[in-house]
Amino acid sequence: MPKQRLLIKGGRVVNDDQSVEADVYVEKGVVQEVGPDLNPKPPSGLTVLDATNKLVIPGGIDTHTHLQFPFMGTTSKDDFYTGTKAAVAGGTTMIIDFAIPQKGCSLIEAFDTWKNWADPKVCCDYALHVAVTWWSDKVKEEMKSLVQNNGVNSFKMFMAYKDLYMLSDEELYAAFSYCKELGTIAQVHAENGELIAQNTKKLLAMGITGPEGHALSHSEDVEAEATHRAIAIANTVNCPLFVVHVMSKSSARMITNARNEGKVVYGEPIAAGLGTDGTNYWNEDWAHAAAHVMSPPLRPDPSTPDFLMNLLANDDLSVVGTDNCTFDTCQKALGKDDFTKIPNGLNGVEDRMSVVWEKGVYSGKMDENRFVAVTSTNAAKIFNLYPKKGRIAVGSDADIVIWDPEATRTISAKTHHQANNFNVFEGMVCHGVPVATISRGKVVYHDGVFNVTAGQGKYVSRPPFSPYVYERVKQREEVN
Ligand SMILES: NC(=O)NCCC(=O)O
């Protein structure tokens, strides 16, 4: 099928470092020209999109999803079709999901399994982080192969989910050291799994079985301690660290302090952590409370979202993901009598961009350029996708969103495009609405109408030694 020729006219092109009034011309899925009053020839066969009074921004990159993830006795509801379709409706044109092997199982097989699930279904581009859930020489060999042959440049290590995915400190040390050697980014789920196990035992013995028990067992201390430990281990071996789903003030402070000390650490808050809070665990409707269960949990202190957003605006935190991992009410009911059995996860892939605009830009904490940085460009830089992704410039992939900063929409499970029957942002009125989403030069969503085909997205390889990250690592090493 020939690719659409597209002219986006009269908008304001916003990158992370500047905004200019300019047209954008796209051919063969790539940006060909950016400038005033473009008039590409021939005029026939050209689709023109009017962006007057609108922003033209790089498509969002969601650094953290779990689509059709087999987890806690069930499988997350949004698969690679519904999840990526919902993503483009919200202005996101690339997701990075996680291939997660069981302990003792092959990382390469997990990667292949996830890729086989994704390829026939994705409606936008995607990549895969791979989890390291155990440690051996075979794991090392497979990490190397994934980097060299499969375009993987990030590995996630769990400090929680004891006996399932959790690594010991010794294993973390080895894994971080090897990540550094390979030129990759070490990601951590930072929660102390031993403390969670002890807290859980105590709470269940006290007869606390509801969703509030989840929040109490996964306290802020549990997250902060693990964050601090991960930073210490990574810094010891000079490995760049990316802390996924930063949910608490305490953990965010650890990251801020480390960055102030010159350590190469990045923090990823998620849409839910910026848009809602952990008071929901005490909601008297069990299904409502359970729908918010995730790890680390949302924090009961209602000033947390604002605090995290301020750090994101400041560059103390770097990118916004979602940890989109949806389970419907029936699936959540697996934990009706025991909070430890409530499948962990919630939505965000569709609403991330609007939530960040509303709570970040509309509330006056950040400008349009910082919005682009935290929703797209910084992710592209850290994971070595830049400037193909994360920028509107000649030669970049035409992953573009026409964004109406004045329009509003009200988020609801009744109207969202995700497979789940609950939305943690229910009722939130958001300024900032994607009018059109373009994926590799194809208009996939326009004024509420989809033009997506399952499998049209591509797997994107990510080379190691991202210059944005590793130039600093190298410099630190030379000087030290
Ligand atoms: N976060 C969560 O609750 N579910 C997905 C798995 C993970 O990221 O830890």
Ligand SMILES: [Zn+2]
């Ligand atoms: Zn996690």
Ligand SMILES: [Zn+2]
């Ligand atoms: Zn996750």
